[in-house]
Amino acid sequence: MRMKKCPKCGKYTLKDFCSGCNEKSVTIKPPRFSPVDKYGKYRRALKKAKM
Structure with missing residues (x-):
């Protein structure tokens, strides 16, 4: 089973x-992983600031 999301x-x-x-x-897909993440x-700074 795949997780799905309602577009509406x-x-x-x-x-x-x-x-x-x-x-x-519709089926949702995770974002592509890139080792060169610009x-x-x-x-990470945003996530750390929210904590």
């Missing part, structure tokens, strides 16, 4: 249709 309301589900708005849900230091 933004809810996550495992079903083909959203239980909230009855819209067809924005990595900014993301």
Whole structure:
């Protein structure tokens, strides 16, 4: 099973249709991993600042 997301309301589900708005849900994909992440230091700084 793959996690899916409703494009209309933004809810996550495992079903083909959203239980909230009855819209067809789409499969979500994780972002690609790159060892040369030019924005990595900014993301880590932001995450550290939120803690």
